[in-house]
Amino acid sequence: xxxxxxxxxxxxxxxxxxxxxxxxxxxxxxxxxxxxxxxxxxxxxxxxxxxxxxxxxxxxxxxxxxxxxxxxxxxxxxxxxxxxxxxxxxxxxxxxxxxxxxxxxxxxxxxxxxxxxxxxxxxxxxxxxxxxxxxxxxxxxxxxxxxxxxxxxxxxxxxxxxxxxxxxxxxxxxxxxxxxxx
Amino acid sequence: xxxxxxxxxxxxxxxxxxxxxxxxxxxxxxxxxxxxxxxxxxxxxxxxxxxxxxxxxxxxxxxxxxxxxxxxxxxxxxxxxxxxxxxxxxxxxxxxxxxxxxxxxxxxxxxxxxxxxxxxxxxxxxxxxxxxxxxxxxxxxxxxxxxxxxxxxxxxxxxxxxxxxxxxxxxxxxxxxxxxxx
DNA sequence: GTCTATATATTGATAGAC
DNA sequence: GTCTATCAATATATAGAC
Numbered sequence: 187x188x189x190x191x192x193x194x195x196x197x198x199x200x201x202x203x204x205x206x207x208x209x210x211x212x213x214x215x216x217x218x219x220x221x222x223x224x225x226x227x228x229x230x231x232x233x234x235x236x237x238x239x240x241x242x243x244x245x246x247x248x249x250x251x252x253x254x255x256x257x258x259x260x261x262x263x264x265x266x267x268x269x270x271x272x273x274x275x276x277x278x279x280x281x282x283x284x285x286x287x288x289x290x291x292x293x294x295x296x297x298x299x300x301x302x303x304x305x306x307x308x309x310x311x312x313x314x315x316x317x318x319x320x321x322x323x324x325x326x327x328x329x330x331x332x333x334x335x336x337x338x339x340x341x342x343x344x345x346x347x348x349x350x351x352x353x354x355x356x357x358x359x360x361x362x363x364x365x366x367x368x
Numbered sequence: 369x370x371x372x373x374x375x376x377x378x379x380x381x382x383x384x385x386x387x388x389x390x391x392x393x394x395x396x397x398x399x400x401x402x403x404x405x406x407x408x409x410x411x412x413x414x415x416x417x418x419x420x421x422x423x424x425x426x427x428x429x430x431x432x433x434x435x436x437x438x439x440x441x442x443x444x445x446x447x448x449x450x451x452x453x454x455x456x457x458x459x460x461x462x463x464x465x466x467x468x469x470x471x472x473x474x475x476x477x478x479x480x481x482x483x484x485x486x487x488x489x490x491x492x493x494x495x496x497x498x499x500x501x502x503x504x505x506x507x508x509x510x511x512x513x514x515x516x517x518x519x520x521x522x523x524x525x526x527x528x529x530x531x532x533x534x535x536x537x538x539x540x541x542x543x544x545x546x547x548x549x550x
Numbered sequence: 551g552t553c554t555a556t557a558t559a560t561t562g563a564t565a566g567a568c
Numbered sequence: 569g570t571c572t573a574t575c576a577a578t579a580t581a582t583a584g585a586c
Contacts, residue, residue: 308532333543341523361515
């Protein structure tokens with residue numbers, strides 16, 4: 187029993203990682219359960235055994251991916267607010283993040299999917315996002331600034347990925363890495 | 369001939385308006401051609417006659433919707449940069465815009481779909497977005513600030529729509545309407 | 551230019567074997 | 569827990585009538 191639970195949990199994490207990569211790259215609504223399962227090396231039956239439905243998979247994906255993002259932002263607690271922000275802007279608004287959505291943050295890839303998902307899913311996302319904002323606000327000493335930081339980085343990544351040329355992508359990234367704002 | 373062209377153009381605009389509303393509300397990849405056509409009061413055959421393919425419809429949608437957004441931003445050329453920005457932040461980051469994606473800006477709704485579309489589509493979007501940025505930059509007197517403005521409003525709307533509660537939605541909107549940024 | 555009918559593929563989900 | 573097989577529904581797209 188305990189052994190089985192251990193396996194189940196480990197396998198679940200593994201499926202979430204692989205399905206998450208595929209969903210972030212190709213979109214959640216736009217990708218079928220079969221494709222999500224195939225990317226994780228299983229068939230659809232396995233995904234249904236773990237998550238019950240496609241909606242259930244999205245819920246689990248949101249929790250898993252957002253916890254991962256929050257863990258990244260939580261590092262280096264000794265830094266000054268300005269140094270932390272400069273470093274996080276550089277890390278998040280990077281060329282690699284534009285080019286590899288499958289390895290990146292859930293929000294620029296799937297926030298629009300979440301916005302169209304049932305309320306239960308949006309509550310899960312809200313809980314995770316609020317925690318992230320609270321953690322960042324504590325660091326920066328300002329709640330509004332934390333929301334502005336999150337909005338800016340997500341918006342910049344969304345726009346950069348939607349344009350065709352590397353030049354304009356870099357323009358968007360660079361403009362948002364520098365400080366400013368009226 | 370001239371009469372027929374006139375009808376065609378008018379009907380095309382009409383189809384774009386209705387299909388655009390449905391696509392913004394329900395997602396482009398997530399919505400079938402039949403649903404897009406039905407929302408416009410026609411059948412799929414009519415959409416194919418006008419746009420050739422689903423991809424062709426998205427291309428036309430991007431042009432049409434972005435030109436509409438640019439026209440909104442272009443109003444009130446006599447205002448001071450600060451007054452213009454304050455007014456545009458209030459207009460864009462409004463409760464109504466969160467609640468009615470079908471009436472709102474294409475970007476928070478469909479940028480993720482565009483990011484996954486063929487390069488031709490992304491080039492069309494890039495052209496429109498670059499024009500918008502240039503127009504805003506001329507007004508604000510700063511190119512980077514124009515990118516930051518666009519990133520911030522798109523990101524804030526994307527996040528606000530993805531959370532469940534009106535309270536957190538309002539938090540995000542309010543924080544991004546006030547000035548600030550490091 | 552728009553309709554209906556249709557072709558082929560894929561969707562989310564379930565049942566039963568192992 | 570995962571597979572294969574299968575369901576009804578829906579996907580994009582095309583053909584031919586009007």
